[in-house]
Amino acid sequence: MRKYHQLLLVVISCISIIVLLTYKNENTRLKDVLNAVNFFSRKDAAELRLISNFTWTDEGIIDFNRPIPVWQLIGDSFHAYASFWHRNELVSSGGEVLSLVTASVGAVVNFRCSAHYGGHLSQGKFRFQHLGQEKENGDVVFKTYIFYCRLKNDIGAPKTIVYADQNDKINANHMLRLRPIKNGQVGNVPQTQLAICLDLVTFNISSNFGKNDANLLEFFLHHYVLGINQFIVYNGDDLSENLLRELRRHKDLHVQSLPFNFPFTSKNSTSNIRDIIKTDCLLRSIHRAKFSILLEPNEFFFPNAKINVDNSVLNSLHSYGADSNAFELQTYSVCIDQKNKLLTNNSFYDPEVAKPHTIYIYKPRVPMTATTTSAGPISTSANLAPSLAFAHRYIDCVNIGKDGLHSWHNALRQNFMNNINNIRLEVMKLMYT
Numbered sequence: 001m002r003k004y005h006q007l008l009l010v011v012i013s014c015i016s017i018i019v020l021l022t023y024k025n026e027n028t029r030l031k032d033v034l035n036a037v038n039f040f041s042r043k044d045a046a047e048l049r050l051i052s053n054f055t056w057t058d059e060g061i062i063d064f065n066r067p068i069p070v071w072q073l074i075g076d077s078f079h080a081y082a083s084f085w086h087r088n089e090l091v092s093s094g095g096e097v098l099s100l101v102t103a104s105v106g107a108v109v110n111f112r113c114s115a116h117y118g119g120h121l122s123q124g125k126f127r128f129q130h131l132g133q134e135k136e137n138g139d140v141v142f143k144t145y146i147f148y149c150r151l152k153n154d155i156g157a158p159k160t161i162v163y164a165d166q167n168d169k170i171n172a173n174h175m176l177r178l179r180p181i182k183n184g185q186v187g188n189v190p191q192t193q194l195a196i197c198l199d200l201v202t203f204n205i206s207s208n209f210g211k212n213d214a215n216l217l218e219f220f221l222h223h224y225v226l227g228i229n230q231f232i233v234y235n236g237d238d239l240s241e242n243l244l245r246e247l248r249r250h251k252d253l254h255v256q257s258l259p260f261n262f263p264f265t266s267k268n269s270t271s272n273i274r275d276i277i278k279t280d281c282l283l284r285s286i287h288r289a290k291f292s293i294l295l296e297p298n299e300f301f302f303p304n305a306k307i308n309v310d311n312s313v314l315n316s317l318h319s320y321g322a323d324s325n326a327f328e329l330q331t332y333s334v335c336i337d338q339k340n341k342l343l344t345n346n347s348f349y350d351p352e353v354a355k356p357h358t359i360y361i362y363k364p365r366v367p368m369t370a371t372t373t374s375a376g377p378i379s380t381s382a383n384l385a386p387s388l389a390f391a392h393r394y395i396d397c398v399n400i401g402k403d404g405l406h407s408w409h410n411a412l413r414q415n416f417m418n419n420i421n422n423i424r425l426e427v428m429k430l431m432y433t
Contacts, residue, residue: 062192062288064232065256067177069280071263074174075165077107079263080147081276083161084283085178086366097124097161097178098283098366099147100131100276102264105140110166113149115158116175122158124149131279132272142264144272146279146367181286181366192230193307193314194361195289196223197281200235201260202270203296209336209394210297213243217431218343219297224253225426227307231255232284234277250430274357285364291317292362295391299359300344301329303389304416313389317361325363326381330390331355332408335397341432343394344424349408352401359391386411 069082083099097115113126131144149161160175198219209215216239220231229252233239236257247253262273278294285292291314293301303313317327333353334346360381384390397405409417 061254061256062195062230064195064230064284064288065258067179068259070259071102071261072174072176074101074163074176075103075111076168078103078109078111078165080163080174080176081260082280082283083176083178084181085157085161086181087157094150094152095157096151097147097149097158099149099161099163099176100280101128101145101147102142102262102276103145104142104264107143108167109145111147112164112166113147114162115149115151116160116162117155117158120155121162122151122153122155124151126150132269132275140269140272142269142272144276179284181283191287192228192289193291194228195230195232195281195285195292196228196301197277197285197292197294198231198233199274199277199294199296200233200238201262201277202273203298205235205238208396210238213240213246214431215343215394216243216297217246218427219295219300220247220253220255221427221430222300222344222423224250225306225423225430226301226303228301229253230289232281233257234280235260271357278362279367282362282364283366286366287364289364290314292364293360294362295359296393298394299331300392300394301359301389302391302420304387305419313361313384316388317363320382321380324380324382325365327361328381328383329359329361330384330386331359332390332392333397334392334394334408335405336394342424342428344392344420344427346392346394347407347409348405349392350397350401350405352403353395353397355393359393361389387413387416 071079071081074080079102081100081102083097085095085097087095097113103109109128111126111128113124115122115124127148127150128145129148131146147163149163151158157180158178160177162173162175164171164173204210223231231254233255236255237259239255239257244255247255260277274294281292281294295301305312307314320327332349333351333355334343334349336343337346340346361384392408412420
């Protein structure tokens, strides 16, 4: 009997040890989870929102980035970035593929094209046009183009476009994925009023302005407070992780990054590159944004009211003719005073500073030359009065012009200035509380 008691004690001891080890293992795993989330040590609501924002769904996100564009070789000297399929509603059938392309100066364009419909390949009619407007000089090493492939078959949207450079000895087929330009609402997410395309390609991100995350954060939050929550960022990898972490605190602020591994280097061809980015931005925004604007991070948009209200400048743009698709903004070169906590607190501009480019609000649409003859585009631009909207370009004023500095406040009505002051207060609250 005593032997049975001893055996029972041994069995109970073994079970106890197993239970203890299991408990210890599960307790360790629980501590790891709690440490990862840091749940008990984070008391502030902002951090809890940050945790939840890393697990949010795609609700409210407009597709601006699929398929992901990337510069890839399509011939002996040619690289393509993105291709778009456009169903031509003006004729009974068919459509056209538009591809953004660059090539070294002196390269001869001699391509054939076809479209892939899954198991079926359809031959297309190829043509091209120059995209950049810069005059050739010894420093320009590349040219930019739009390649067109006209397809007569009406058998739906092709899956890919295939280009073959007939000057290339290999004469290989190069297949590119297509982004369809669809009519009507795309998916379950309605069009956004205004999408911002942010150019980090031609902008010097290594400058003092670019290295200051507070400047970049203010750029996003300023426009977010205006009612803009869709941002397409070219060279988005240049945004720091700290900045992205701050932006993720705002669940309905959407930043979609696009790579831009441009194959050529030329200091004097920034306008050519900007033309590519602008064209991609407009084609990418069609039916997803009613308007779009291309900015660099030191360029801020100032509308007369938040864009979702009835008297917003965006509502005024609908009164222009259908052929008007670019609206020029008066742009002030505003001097940065390091004493100001916000960029928008700077009050003086230098009217004699040369402007590197013009800022427009665009109605996104397919370039008219895609469906017209050599007569060219029929679209027109219009100048917007500063009482409707304007832009600031924040710069370091080193050599002040002979006329001195001017206050940009003087040109504004009081209600517009009050609106700007309210925007500042909201941005200040988001950045520093």
